[in-house]
Amino acid sequence: QVQLQESGPGLVKASQTLSLTCTVSGGAISNGGYYWSWVRQHPGKGLEWIGYVFYSKNTYYNTALKSRVTISVDTSKNQFSLRLSSVTAADTAIFYCARGVRRAYFDDWGKGTLVTVFS
Amino acid sequence: SYVLTQPPSVSVAPGQTARISCGGDDIGSKSVHWYQQKPGQAPVLVVFEDSDRPSGIPDRFSGSNAGNTATLTISRVGAGDEADYFCQVWDGDSDLVLFGGGTKLTVL
Numbered sequence: 193q194v195q196l197q198e199s200g201p202g203l204v205k206a207s208q209t210l211s212l213t214c215t216v217s218g219g220a221i222s223n224g225g226y227y228w229s230w231v232r233q234h235p236g237k238g239l240e241w242i243g244y245v246f247y248s249k250n251t252y253y254n255t256a257l258k259s260r261v262t263i264s265v266d267t268s269k270n271q272f273s274l275r276l277s278s279v280t281a282a283d284t285a286i287f288y289c290a291r292g293v294r295r296a297y298f299d300d301w302g303k304g305t306l307v308t309v310f311s
Numbered sequence: 312s313y314v315l316t317q318p319p320s321v322s323v324a325p326g327q328t329a330r331i332s333c334g335g336d337d338i339g340s341k342s343v344h345w346y347q348q349k350p351g352q353a354p355v356l357v358v359f360e361d362s363d364r365p366s367g368i369p370d371r372f373s374g375s376n377a378g379n380t381a382t383l384t385i386s387r388v389g390a391g392d393e394a395d396y397f398c399q400v401w402d403g404d405s406d407l408v409l410f411g412g413g414t415k416l417t418v419l
Binding site: 229238239240241252254255288292293295296297298299301302303304 | 342344346352353354355356359360365397399401405406407408409410411412413
């Protein structure tokens with residue numbers, strides 16, 4: 193079981209870019225076999241998959257967010273990152289990083305970080 | 312696009328069996344995964360690939376999937392099982408990961 197920890201600003205100004213990093217411990221991202229993922233949850237609402245990245249840097253995004261999302265991986269730091277551009281209040285959410293198994297399910301999750309978009 | 316439908320809430324008395332459904336068109340042809348989320352906490356995988364349990368998840372949690380409905384069954388329900396439960400699939404046609412809207416389980 194790996195541990196994942198999200199980090200980044202808790203407040204982002206509208207129209208700016210949200211940037212978060214997930215640090216993975218207890219296992220190397222470069223070992224392969226997993227899809228390193230971002231999922232968000234609007235306050236009091238359900239879960240929304242944002243996208244994931246493979247250690248080879250292949251990426252897969254939710255089509256609803258694809259034009260604004262970039263997920264990248266830094267195997268030397270054992271981290272992966274999320275950038276979401278042109279944010280609005282509708283992007284206020286708890287953002288989770290998670291480990292995806294075979295592009296199917298998520299077996300380990302970070303604790304989540306709340307990002308609030310303000311104007 | 313593919314939609315997963317869950318009842319907003321399910322209530323059950325302690326010691327009884329809770330069944331939470333997840334509906335979708337021919338969902339039986341997909342692999343369904345279930346997560347438990349308690350207030351203020353991250354989701355936890357409780358069932359994967361329809362009916363398998365991760366290590367550490369009690370065998371009171373079980374899953375099934377056929378036709379247009381997948382079901383998470385929790386037997387001998389206790390207060391500690393109160394949580395939101397989400398089903399999830401990967402839809403190969405759209406190449407999307409999809410979650411159901413979630414079901415709040417209340418133990419009476």
